Amino acid sequence: xxxxxxxVNRLVWFVPTVLGLLAVVFVLARIVPTDxxxxxxxxxxxxxxxxxxxxxLALDRPLPEQFVEYLRxxxxxxxxxxxxxxxxxxxxxxxxxxxxxxxTILGVLAAGLIGVxxxxxxxxxxxxxxxxxxxxxxxxxxGVAPFWIAMQLQLLFSMQLGWLPLSGRIDDFAPEAMTGFLxxxxxxxxxxxxxxSALRHIVLPTxxxxxxxxxxxxxxxxxxxxxxxxxxxxxxxxxxxLPRRVIVWKYILRLALNSTVTQLGLVFxxxxxxxxxxxxxxxxxxxxxxxxxxxxxxxxxxxxxxxLCVGVxxxxxxxxxxxxxxxxxxxxxx
Amino acid sequence: xxxxxxxxxxxxxxxxxxxxxxxxxxxxIAAPLIVPYPEDAQTFHIERRLLPPSSEALFGTDxxxxxxxxxxxxxxxxxxxxxxTVVLSGxxxxxxxxxxxxxxxxxxxxVLGGGAEILLAVPQIILAIAITQSLxxxxxxxxxxxxxxxxxxxxxxxxxxxxxxxxETFVESAIALGVSAWRVxxxxxxxxxxxxxxxxxxxxxxxxxxxxxxxxxLGLGPPPPSPEWGxxxxxxxxxxxxxxxxxxxxGLALLLTVLGCTLFGDGLRDILDPKTRRxx
Numbered sequence: 022x023x024x025x026x027x028x029v030n031r032l033v034w035f036v037p038t039v040l041g042l043l044a045v046v047f048v049l050a051r052i053v054p055t056d057x058x059x060x061x062x063x064x065x066x067x068x069x070x071x072x073x074x075x076x077x078l079a080l081d082r083p084l085p086e087q088f089v090e091y092l093r094x095x096x097x098x099x100x101x102x103x104x105x106x107x108x109x110x111x112x113x114x115x116x117x118x119x120x121x122x123x124x125t126i127l128g129v130l131a132a133g134l135i136g137v138x139x140x141x142x143x144x145x146x147x148x149x150x151x152x153x154x155x156x157x158x159x160x161x162x163x164g165v166a167p168f169w170i171a172m173q174l175q176l177l178f179s180m181q182l183g184w185l186p187l188s189g190r191i192d193d194f195a196p197e198a199m200t201g202f203l204x205x206x207x208x209x210x211x212x213x214x215x216x217x218s219a220l221r222h223i224v225l226p227t228x229x230x231x232x233x234x235x236x237x238x239x240x241x242x243x244x245x246x247x248x249x250x251x252x253x254x255x256x257x258x259x260x261x262x263l264p265r266r267v268i269v270w271k272y273i274l275r276l277a278l279n280s281t282v283t284q285l286g287l288v289f290x291x292x293x294x295x296x297x298x299x300x301x302x303x304x305x306x307x308x309x310x311x312x313x314x315x316x317x318x319x320x321x322x323x324x325x326x327x328x329l330c331v332g333v334x335x336x337x338x339x340x341x342x343x344x345x346x347x348x349x350x351x352x353x354x355x
Numbered sequence: 356x357x358x359x360x361x362x363x364x365x366x367x368x369x370x371x372x373x374x375x376x377x378x379x380x381x382x383x384i385a386a387p388l389i390v391p392y393p394e395d396a397q398t399f400h401i402e403r404r405l406l407p408p409s410s411e412a413l414f415g416t417d418x419x420x421x422x423x424x425x426x427x428x429x430x431x432x433x434x435x436x437x438x439x440t441v442v443l444s445g446x447x448x449x450x451x452x453x454x455x456x457x458x459x460x461x462x463x464x465x466v467l468g469g470g471a472e473i474l475l476a477v478p479q480i481i482l483a484i485a486i487t488q489s490l491x492x493x494x495x496x497x498x499x500x501x502x503x504x505x506x507x508x509x510x511x512x513x514x515x516x517x518x519x520x521x522x523e524t525f526v527e528s529a530i531a532l533g534v535s536a537w538r539v540x541x542x543x544x545x546x547x548x549x550x551x552x553x554x555x556x557x558x559x560x561x562x563x564x565x566x567x568x569x570x571x572x573l574g575l576g577p578p579p580p581s582p583e584w585g586x587x588x589x590x591x592x593x594x595x596x597x598x599x600x601x602x603x604x605x606g607l608a609l610l611l612t613v614l615g616c617t618l619f620g621d622g623l624r625d626i627l628d629p630k631t632r633r634x635x
Binding site: 049052160316324327339 | 486572602606614
């Protein structure tokens with residue numbers, strides 16, 4: 022199979038994936054204990070209004086027809102209205118998405134910046150005390166619940182030391198939205214005070230997100246560095262008498278870090294779902310906080326909207342990772 | 356079997372993991388016998404609420420006056436029940452699907468394999484949130500939600516391994532000799548991929564305990580006053596920073612469980628997979 026057909030194959034798989042996700046959300050919306058027509062018609066609706074809503078939402082037709090109708094609505098960007106915010110769910114989601122993306126992207130960057138160097142150090146000094154320590158710490162961070170770390174960080178840095186804000190995204194009003202990433206928006210506006218405020222707010226959530234991600238990257242990078250160190254090409258270079266420094270930088274790292282891009286992409290997916298959970302702890306105004314609030318208010322449509330949105334983003338990031346992997350190393354893909 | 360046991364005992368990581376995991380299971384089974392206040396899973400003692408750790412309450416008391424240590428230990432049973440059921444159904448659904456989809460190369464295998472791939476393309480915890488939300492928070496919905504979302508992990512690994520097994524000479528010769536498909540799958544392929552399934556299952560125990568605590572934390576787990584770890588951690592947020600001890604015990608319990616599974620899984624992979632064994 023050549024590269025082009027592999028890429029096409031991946032792209033084609035994306036369609037049933039999203040369709041499958043839509044089908045799952047559709048089925049879930051049909052098994053909720055409350056009648057969606059009653060929900061749509063509102064609290065004080067008369068029987069006629071409920072009936073009218075049922076017909077408008079096509080709930081009186083057979084399921085396959087309903088599914089087609091549902092798909093048509095989703096394609097038109099109609100995910101229904103949230104009972105809690107009384108806004109179209111698509112608007113709610115687009116309003117909150119940048120906050121979640123800002124957090125996720127920073128989290129992955131931080132995870133990479135912490136994880137890759139530590140993984141390389143660990144792998145190059147295999148079985149030293151430093152290696153054992155790093156392995157222990159990374160296993161610990163894989164095992165610890167992010168929402169629990171989040172609370173411990175808040176307890177220490179915000180409540181006891183008072184160094185960093187407890188929750189939220191910024192102290193004052195947000196700068197004029199361009200990217201929706203407050204740190205970048207404030208920088209573009211030249212507003213240093215807001216930039217620092219946004220930065221101080223994002224430190225703890227980023228750290229919470231980055232620590233487990235970094236732990237995964239340390240373990241992965243260590244394994245590939247150890248593999249590279251033991252590879253025949255490195256043995257050959259050593260036998261040729263090349264200085265250790267040259268071997269490490271030119272051969273070992275190049276061999277080992279080939280697949281780090283893929284690993285970062287996978288961590289992006291994990292972090293995206295991680296963000297959904299920890300946002301609630303920091304009252305970070307993104308998709309996660311919205312999801313949790315919707316759960317508390319039994320706002321079914323909104324929960325399904327978040328599921329759909331995060332699911333599509335996750336599938337997209339997986340797709341990108343696969344394509345990147347093919348670009349970097351066309352041998353591996355099938 | 357005896358070889359395996361000696362390898363585990365010799366392998367430090369695997370041994371530590373196994374000890375941690377056995378400890379959690381043993382504590383969960385013996386819970387009502389070892390906790391100082393076995394009735395604290397359900398009853399309230401408002402007069403001793405939010406007390407810091409002391410000799411009477413090792414990890415302090417919670418907002419209802421329950422002894423946190425007792426509740427965490429009793430909660431281990433709930434975590435164990437959820438995890439065991441989810442992992443068992445994951446194996447029972449995922450392994451046969453993976454075997455059939457991997458052995459045959461036809462429409463059925465495409466549908467089964469494709470279905471698993473589609474479920475894997477969506478973040479598990481998000482799907483589980485949507486399912487528990489639809490069914491209403493209870494221990495049953497958590498089990499159902501996690502079983503529905505986690506079986507593809509087994510299906511995928513079994514599928515991949517079965518596909519590569521089909522090209523092995525011993526499988527090809529068995530097929531050529533006219534051995535029936537079921538016999539080939541269960542007597543020739545399954546025993547040879549069993550070690551991967553075991554490793555996958557060990558790590559899955561940790562992941563599932565994690566996921567069920569996450570659902571509990573979000574308020575989707577068993578309703579209060581169930582001593583569910585995730586819910587206990589969520590409850591403690593209203594009493595910070597004064598009740599700093601509140602989330603300590605449930606967080607550590609979850610950490611020990613997941614840590615045990617990760618270490619044991621890592622160790623087992625080293626022991627059972629000869630390719631990584633050489634690297635050490």
